[in-house]
Amino acid sequence: MIIPWQELEESTLYNVLDSFILREGTDYGERELTLAEKRERLLAQLKADKVVIVWSELHESIDIKDKKSFLGNL
Structure with missing residues (x-):
């Protein structure tokens, strides 16, 4: 499931980016x-x-993916 980055609080977004x-x-x-x-x-x-x-x-995890590749695998 794609999470719209605009809907995340700034601190949450930065934590996701830093983790990646x-x-x-x-x-x-x-x-x-x-x-x-x-x-x-x-x-x-x-x-x-x-x-x-x-x-x-399934994995209960968050990741950042290339959009074209991700949508091509759906």
Whole structure:
């Protein structure tokens, strides 16, 4: 189930973004980005409708997925 990011409180949204970023691990860019920079980039992808926040009832977990890939798997 897709969770509209606009309906989340700011602190909840930031916690979801931070959790996803910290799970993803290694940063392979030219320079290491701060957590805040990574959060802003991920938030920009949400606002651009490129990724979606997804709740899995089966696994009782939340994740962020590429929108096209996620919708293509439905």
